Amino acid sequence: MAELGTVAWPPAPIRTERLVLRESRAEDRAAFIELFASSEVRTYLGGPRPRDELERAVPEIPGRRPGAFVIELDGAPIGTVMLDRRDAERPGHLRTDAEEAEKTEEAELGYMLLPSAWGRGYAAEACAAALDWFADVCPGEPVVLCTQTANDRSMRLAAKLGFVEVERFQEFGDEQWFGVWSSVRPSG
Numbered sequence: 682m683a684e685l686g687t688v689a690w691p692p693a694p695i696r697t698e699r700l701v702l703r704e705s706r707a708e709d710r711a712a713f714i715e716l717f718a719s720s721e722v723r724t725y726l727g728g729p730r731p732r733d734e735l736e737r738a739v740p741e742i743p744g745r746r747p748g749a750f751v752i753e754l755d756g757a758p759i760g761t762v763m764l765d766r767r768d769a770e771r772p773g774h775l776r777t778d779a780e781e782a783e784k785t786e787e788a789e790l791g792y793m794l795l796p797s798a799w800g801r802g803y804a805a806e807a808c809a810a811a812l813d814w815f816a817d818v819c820p821g822e823p824v825v826l827c828t829q830t831a832n833d834r835s836m837r838l839a840a841k842l843g844f845v846e847v848e849r850f851q852e853f854g855d856e857q858w859f860g861v862w863s864s865v866r867p868s869g
Contacts, residue, residue: 688818690747697810702750705742709751712758713743721796725832752807760794762811772850773827773859787825805841816864823863830856
């Protein structure tokens with residue numbers, strides 16, 4: 682995925698009621714390997730990757746790029762939330778004109794949390810904070826989210842965050858849900 686471009690990075694850590702969203706550090710490497718090796722985490726993301734492959738491939742400081750936050754709880758990493766540019770070649774875009782879509786890839790929200798952090802509202806809290814940050818640095822720009830319709834947790838989170846369905850399509854052999862969020866709310 683393409684990066685966010687000219688966004689000043691890294692921002693100051695973002696603090697929520699229970700979490701801190703911050704730039705990645707070397708001590709986060711083990712958590713990143715765990716996220717990508719977990720069959721639970723990767724159920725709807727193409728499956729787990731072999732741990733030995735990850736040990737070789739994951740950089741010393743993983744996920745260090747604009748728009749990628751480590752989610753920290755009580756000083757320990759529990760996941761990641763990312764805002765990247767959606768690849769123009771993939772299905773699912775707000776702009777129907779292919780040439781226009783290539784010029785301006787939409788910002789896309791992604792997230793992964795360790796299973797031990799599931800079911801406590803951390804994903805909603807972290808994603809909402811990341812969306813608020815994005816609305817401040819890219820005012821008025823919409824954010825998209827794509828998830829398998831079979832992923833009930835992600836479907837509920839998308840609704841909770843205020844994403845609105847744009848379309849459904851087949852990709853990776855499964856039905857995908859594609860929605861949009863905007864910080865600009867209709868008046869009235």
